[in-house]
Amino acid sequence: MINSSNINGGMSSPSSSSVNPRSPGLKTYFKTPEGRYKLHYEKTHPSSLLQYPHGKSVTQVTLAYLKEKQAQLAPTPSSSMSASSGVRFAAARFLGGGNGGRTLSFVGGNGASKSFTGTSRSSSLGGLSNCNSMLTSNYDGKGTYLIFNLGDTIYISDFNSQDKDPIKAIHFSNSNPVCHAFDAEAKDGHDLLIGLNSGDVYSVSLRQQLQDFGKKLVGAQHYNKDGSVSTRQDRCTSIAWIPQGDGAFAVAHSDGNLYGKDGTGDSSFPVIKDQTQFTVAHARSSKSNPVARWHICQGSINSIAFSSDGTYLATVGRDGYLRVFDYSKEQLICGGKSYYGALLCCAWSLDGKYILTGGEDDLVQVWSMEDRKVVAWGEGHSSWVSGVAFDSYWSSPSSDGTGESVMYRFGSVGQDTQLLLWDLSMEEIVVPLRRCPPGGSPTFSSGSQSSHWDSISPVGTLQPAPSMQDVPKLSPVVAHRVHSEPLSGLIFTQESILTACREGHVKIWMRPRSSESPPSNSEGLLSTSSKEKLLMPGKVGGSSFK
Numbered sequence: 001m002i003n004s005s006n007i008n009g010g011m012s013s014p015s016s017s018s019v020n021p022r023s024p025g026l027k028t029y030f031k032t033p034e035g036r037y038k039l040h041y042e043k044t045h046p047s048s049l050l051q052y053p054h055g056k057s058v059t060q061v062t063l064a065y066l067k068e069k070q071a072q073l074a075p076t077p078s079s080s081m082s083a084s085s086g087v088r089f090a091a092a093r094f095l096g097g098g099n100g101g102r103t104l105s106f107v108g109g110n111g112a113s114k115s116f117t118g119t120s121r122s123s124s125l126g127g128l129s130n131c132n133s134m135l136t137s138n139y140d141g142k143g144t145y146l147i148f149n150l151g152d153t154i155y156i157s158d159f160n161s162q163d164k165d166p167i168k169a170i171h172f173s174n175s176n177p178v179c180h181a182f183d184a185e186a187k188d189g190h191d192l193l194i195g196l197n198s199g200d201v202y203s204v205s206l207r208q209q210l211q212d213f214g215k216k217l218v219g220a221q222h223y224n225k226d227g228s229v230s231t232r233q234d235r236c237t238s239i240a241w242i243p244q245g246d247g248a249f250a251v252a253h254s255d256g257n258l259y260g261k262d263g264t265g266d267s268s269f270p271v272i273k274d275q276t277q278f279t280v281a282h283a284r285s286s287k288s289n290p291v292a293r294w295h296i297c298q299g300s301i302n303s304i305a306f307s308s309d310g311t312y313l314a315t316v317g318r319d320g321y322l323r324v325f326d327y328s329k330e331q332l333i334c335g336g337k338s339y340y341g342a343l344l345c346c347a348w349s350l351d352g353k354y355i356l357t358g359g360e361d362d363l364v365q366v367w368s369m370e371d372r373k374v375v376a377w378g379e380g381h382s383s384w385v386s387g388v389a390f391d392s393y394w395s396s397p398s399s400d401g402t403g404e405s406v407m408y409r410f411g412s413v414g415q416d417t418q419l420l421l422w423d424l425s426m427e428e429i430v431v432p433l434r435r436c437p438p439g440g441s442p443t444f445s446s447g448s449q450s451s452h453w454d455s456i457s458p459v460g461t462l463q464p465a466p467s468m469q470d471v472p473k474l475s476p477v478v479a480h481r482v483h484s485e486p487l488s489g490l491i492f493t494q495e496s497i498l499t500a501c502r503e504g505h506v507k508i509w510m511r512p513r514s515s516e517s518p519p520s521n522s523e524g525l526l527s528t529s530s531k532e533k534l535l536m537p538g539k540v541g542g543s544s545f546k
């Protein structure tokens with residue numbers, strides 16, 4: 001790992017060697033057609049934590065950008081668990097750069113002063129530098145933060161500081177946090193959702209957690225307390241804000257149920273009679289929470305993702321199926337089966353035209369919403385694919401800005417410790433042909449006509465996996481071993497790629513165009529106008545969604 005003293009000597013060259021000194025055999029850069037991505041710095045947990053068991057949780061990563069504080073937050077005792085009236089959606093893809101000036105600051109991106117006193121649980125383990133002495137009620141907190149889980153703890157790091165240690169640790173005594181999501185414009189400041197292995201869900205204010213001196217959640221709204229809705233055996237698996245959902249969010253569980261939450265009271269639902277059928281049950285009162293239960297599949301839902309406008313919900317599960325729903329209409333639109341085993345992850349393109357899936361068949365599949373079927377598949381991983389994402393900040397050097405030559409860049413990470421980057425061109429999404437016999441019709445690569453491309457799949461149809469010979473195959477542009485442990489996720493930002501391994505280590509790889517200079521101010525990277533441009537329906541086209 002590269003420490004801050006190594007980086008300060010030259011930001012464009014994180015290490016004097018191309019090999020990571022703490023990860024023998026791993027290079028600190030990888031090459032792409034547009035140039036080198038360089039390892040800028042790393043974030044991790046206290047090293048002494050390794051002696052403690054991590055349970056069944058796998059590290060997931062969330063980027064959170066806190067806007068400038070608008071009003072004074074009243075100090076809250078660390079033992080309080082006061083309720084909040086709700087939360088609403090905003091994307092949490094905010095990017096690198098200095099966190100700017102504020103009343104009290106962290107080293108690196110947050111200023112020049114850093115004072116550590118007191119005793120937190122993690123610092124008593126010998127690894128976490130406790131900065132609670134500086135987190136007071138007048139702390140503004142504006143900036144970009146990296147949130148990740150490991151074992152029974154949520155860690156918060158200053159994304160713009162080159163200090164590898166987190167600035168805050170939140171401990172859960174009875175269960176492990178397994179998923180989280182952030183809303184930059186949440187009501188009442190409750191912008192962070194946390195789902196636990198026990199099935200419990202909390203919504204809290206990130207700024208309030210940073211202000212507090214303790215190691216417990218403060219000011220939290222508690223959902224599914226003591227298994228009031230979903231039993232404590234049915235762990236949370238994925239959590240997401242509903243875009244334009246006016247305070248609503250969705251939580252997926254290991255029993256195949258998904259709950260939409262937007263109220264204050266508890267709900268009860270009838271027993272599911274047929275575990276194999278998709279059903280939706282509503283709470284009797286619109287003020288109840290959750291407001292609805294979606295039984296999606298038999299077995300665990302492994303991941304959920306909403307399209308950027310909130311119209312569609314994609315889910316993948318243990319049964320190996322991708323399912324796409326019209327969320328407001330509560331209608332199954334399309335879906336299909338993996339080639340083998342469970343699907344573990346899914347992601348939407350920014351324009352809502354394509355969905356990525358990855359799972360236990362070691363493949364990445366590209367689904368088209370227009371055709372409602374698989375239109376490409378990628379082979380390159382040698383183990384399970386655990387994370388996929390589109391790079392909406394990348395643009396092809398050869399793009400002419402027209403819809404006919406649009407190219408998408410996306411990435412995938414797997415348990416083989418590799419990061420793979422892929423390019424998907426509109427010209428590649430064609431029916432694979434072998435030859436056209438004289439006087440005859442074209443034949444597919446299998447040598448016989450395939451029904452896969454005959455027509456658009458009917459609405460509500462779950463398809464079997466098509467023959468690989470009938471679907472275009474993609475090869476990765478880049479395949480690079482970025483960690484020594486299995487990977488669990490990746491995030492694209494305007495200036496970097498973040499990769500995370502399941503053992504709680506996060507690496508920040510700077511893009512070629514920005515690796516020679518410090519990150520710019522993160523607030524300016526997504527101004528109001530640019531966010532509206534990215535998410536505005538009808539404005540997507542050409543280079544605006546690559």
